[in-house]
Amino acid sequence: MKPSLEQLTQEFTQLIGPAAGPAPAAPAPSAVQVVDFAARGVNLDVTVAPDQVVAAAQLLDRHGFSLDTITGVDWLAQGQMEVVYDYMHFTVNLRIAVRTRVPRDQAAVPTISTVFPGANWHERETHDFFGIFFTGHPKMSPPFLLPEDADFHPLKKDYKP
Amino acid sequence: MTATKEVIYAGGGSLSALPQETFILNVGPQHPAAHGVLRILMEMDGEWITSAEPIVGYIHRMHEKMGENRTYAKFLPNTSRIDYLAAMHYTHAFVGVVERAAKIEVPLRAEYIRVIVAELQRISSHLVGWGAWIMDLGGLTPILYAFDDREKILDLFEHICGARLTYCYHRFGGVCNDVDDFFLQGTRDFVPYMRKRLKMYRDLVTDNIIVRKRLEGIGIMDAEMCRRYGATGPVLRGAGVPYDVRRAEPYSIYAQFDFEIPHYPQGDSMARYLVRMDEMEQSLRIIEQALDQIPAGPVMGKVPRVLRLPAGDYCYAVEAGRGRFMIRLVSDGKDTAYRLKLRTPCLSNLSPFAEACRGMILPDALAMLGSLDLVIPDIDR
Numbered sequence: 001m002k003p004s005l006e007q008l009t010q011e012f013t014q015l016i017g018p019a020a021g022p023a024p025a026a027p028a029p030s031a032v033q034v035v036d037f038a039a040r041g042v043n044l045d046v047t048v049a050p051d052q053v054v055a056a057a058q059l060l061d062r063h064g065f066s067l068d069t070i071t072g073v074d075w076l077a078q079g080q081m082e083v084v085y086d087y088m089h090f091t092v093n094l095r096i097a098v099r100t101r102v103p104r105d106q107a108a109v110p111t112i113s114t115v116f117p118g119a120n121w122h123e124r125e126t127h128d129f130f131g132i133f134f135t136g137h138p139k140m141s142p143p144f145l146l147p148e149d150a151d152f153h154p155l156k157k158d159y160k161p
Numbered sequence: 162m163t164a165t166k167e168v169i170y171a172g173g174g175s176l177s178a179l180p181q182e183t184f185i186l187n188v189g190p191q192h193p194a195a196h197g198v199l200r201i202l203m204e205m206d207g208e209w210i211t212s213a214e215p216i217v218g219y220i221h222r223m224h225e226k227m228g229e230n231r232t233y234a235k236f237l238p239n240t241s242r243i244d245y246l247a248a249m250h251y252t253h254a255f256v257g258v259v260e261r262a263a264k265i266e267v268p269l270r271a272e273y274i275r276v277i278v279a280e281l282q283r284i285s286s287h288l289v290g291w292g293a294w295i296m297d298l299g300g301l302t303p304i305l306y307a308f309d310d311r312e313k314i315l316d317l318f319e320h321i322c323g324a325r326l327t328y329c330y331h332r333f334g335g336v337c338n339d340v341d342d343f344f345l346q347g348t349r350d351f352v353p354y355m356r357k358r359l360k361m362y363r364d365l366v367t368d369n370i371i372v373r374k375r376l377e378g379i380g381i382m383d384a385e386m387c388r389r390y391g392a393t394g395p396v397l398r399g400a401g402v403p404y405d406v407r408r409a410e411p412y413s414i415y416a417q418f419d420f421e422i423p424h425y426p427q428g429d430s431m432a433r434y435l436v437r438m439d440e441m442e443q444s445l446r447i448i449e450q451a452l453d454q455i456p457a458g459p460v461m462g463k464v465p466r467v468l469r470l471p472a473g474d475y476c477y478a479v480e481a482g483r484g485r486f487m488i489r490l491v492s493d494g495k496d497t498a499y500r501l502k503l504r505t506p507c508l509s510n511l512s513p514f515a516e517a518c519r520g521m522i523l524p525d526a527l528a529m530l531g532s533l534d535l536v537i538p539d540i541d542r
Contacts, residue, residue, distance in 0.1 A: 041476030
């Protein structure tokens, strides 16, 4: 069974919906966005809460997606760290970006290396560059790409060499 | 293995009663089979690998930081230095993502030139990978043939952009120089020449009994393993999945060319070998079609003098020599990128290695490492 864009949109809306907070807050209208591939390079852009990234990975794993990459973006002005998970599919031409934001001073998200073992290295790299901690990751140190004694995170926007 | 462990020794004890010691074998960081500074920490049980951990980062240069602190045009030469054997593909991806964000129109002639150089680059990249890999297996002659053929491609590239390795030939909105008759005729002559050579390679290496024995049925990476780790390129196609970014996310003008995506279901080292050999043939097909259709016209589109990309994030992927290369660019409206993520194929292709080589003997694991066709700067960036 091949996943379709409509089906995934619906499933992601369901995933985000109930867990939006203790109060029955409606999910933000922009949380699941179908975007123009020719303009942006992805088909579906999903924003989830930090504790939903594993559920999102499991959802896409069920549909046969593969993890393209994981990366961070440091939004210094907003005091937030963004983690972006890119997914691809080998037989259906769909590209999905799942993103989440955490407070900058305690940046931690659960690891998805339990779902996609390929996430292991991508998460280590993201930890090196941004200092984002992936809870439950089997090996967060020593640094992956940086020198083995590095205690800095060079892609943080307030990093001074 | 288990059978031998139950052998009762003349002394009265059984082998399983003896202490079972493993030892650590450190491969690299300077090892000829790694083709660069890659270190693999292996735990061995006699001849067998019980676990292997690749340790990377020895030539990490932080290209992504450089992407953030210089303008788009100034970052352009960096893109030739990530995977130096597939520089044309990487530069293509970077100009592609900027053109997608800035909505720059590329003239048709420039798109054709980009396709021709990309396919020539794929052949030259596979030739190096092929020659170096066979050298790992003990055959020293093929790499000399491969470099001889690659030389012809490098001469063509040198003619159009002056460089032989780090080309930086693409520009936002086109390419820096138009191609002339020397290049077009030279490329046209190269196609039948290379076909003859590919046939010779088949007779010399592909059908060689030693190569077959070293590669067939060894180093299995199946489609499911590739999916879980995100391995792409010849590794994935060697596992029977016909995934190619040129088809899956058609960029440039690839949609209008007729070519096949070679794939073999075995998932062993030989399948990855055959995929690369067939891909060179398909690249020649694309080059032939592009040479027949290339229109006259300008090779540069209209590009603003100071390039500021509208805020937002943009992705662009290409099929590079070793698999899917994707750039995620986050812009905040300034003339430098806010974040530039380079998703490189070699990192994802190496990450299943630890799982795939468990239980193999060391020479087989090194033959499999060669089948991944790694370029270490591409992993370390």
